[in-house]
Amino acid sequence: MKLTKLNRTVHNWISIFIALPLLLIVVSGFFLQLKKDFSWIQPPSISGQSEATPIISHDALLATATSIPQTEGLKWAEFDRIDYKVDRGMVKFMTIEGWEVQVDTTNGSILSVAERRSDFFEKIHDGSYFGNGVKYFIILPTAVLLFLLWITGLYMFIYPYVKRVFNKKNKRQKV
Numbered sequence: 001m002k003l004t005k006l007n008r009t010v011h012n013w014i015s016i017f018i019a020l021p022l023l024l025i026v027v028s029g030f031f032l033q034l035k036k037d038f039s040w041i042q043p044p045s046i047s048g049q050s051e052a053t054p055i056i057s058h059d060a061l062l063a064t065a066t067s068i069p070q071t072e073g074l075k076w077a078e079f080d081r082i083d084y085k086v087d088r089g090m091v092k093f094m095t096i097e098g099w100e101v102q103v104d105t106t107n108g109s110i111l112s113v114a115e116r117r118s119d120f121f122e123k124i125h126d127g128s129y130f131g132n133g134v135k136y137f138i139i140l141p142t143a144v145l146l147f148l149l150w151i152t153g154l155y156m157f158i159y160p161y162v163k164r165v166f167n168k169k170n171k172r173q174k175v
């Protein structure tokens with residue numbers, strides 16, 4: 001089998017194998033690219049009253065964050081993530097269920113309560129939503145195969161031009 005035919009066959013089979021995982025990666029990447037532009041994906045960060053050092057205690061911030069139905073009764077360790085935004089004078093409390101509560105660090109008021117979908121799209125994008133098996137045995141090989149697809153596609157693109165140049169040189173030498 002000629003190298004060109006083998007290359008085309010490998011390219012076609014790799015394309016078929018990675019089509020669905022690559023579709024998930026591309027679509028989730030599209031949403032992640034736009035997460036700051038659409039509040040449906042990720043709620044916008046609302047600045048607090050002051051950009052100074054927080055004057056509310058950590059316990060008071062937690063009490064405020066857990067005063068709404070979506071986070072009622074949660075303890076510190078039960079939040080997925082807590083982000084201090086000192087430059088904006090606020091703290092973001094993110095739950096495992098995907099809710100985000102923004103609390104002002106100056107007066108302890110709730111600035112925003114919204115569902116945060118960007119974490120879901122990140123988990124889809126890296127495959128961890130489906131478990132470590134999919135992450136390491138489907139998504140990671142898809143990345144490697146995508147690199148091979150790029151190489152074989154580049155070869156199929158460049159080969160005709162290189163062949164044409166060599167054919168012109170051979171014709172000149174024969175004459």
